[in-house]
Amino acid sequence: MSKSVAYKHLVRALSLWPKDRLRPDCQLQDILLARAKKTFVPVSSAIGAPAPAINERAELENANALYSLLDNRYALRYQPRKNLLMRPASNPDHYNDIIEEIDAAPTRGMFGRIKNRLSGLLRFS
Known part of the structure; x- marks a missing residue:
């Protein structure tokens, strides 16, 4: 078949x-x-019913x-006008930063993961 x-x-x-x-x-x-x-x-059915x-x-x-x-x-x-969807005015590099983070994550070692976690917990403004 x-x-x-x-x-x-x-x-x-x-x-x-x-x-x-x-x-x-x-x-x-x-x-x-x-x-x-x-x-x-x-x-294959034991009854022999035909397949749908x-x-x-x-x-x-x-x-x-x-x-x-x-x-x-x-x-x-259907391109958005001037690619405004991927570059919002409030934070134009937001999606680029996310893509860079996803690309870097598999190659990051244990200390890099710990450093990122701690830097996310402690924010100095």
């Missing part, structure tokens, strides 16, 4: 999906791949939505 076209597209789109650095133990692609396997792989029909068109639309998110189609089409 060959896999359907929609299943192949979903698996390919999920293989291209970036890993979540903030929550490495809970990945979106793992959850969606488990859903795709549950949908497309028929469960798969809406191939809807699954292809889901795969197309994943591809469009991967290509940043919506971010490019």
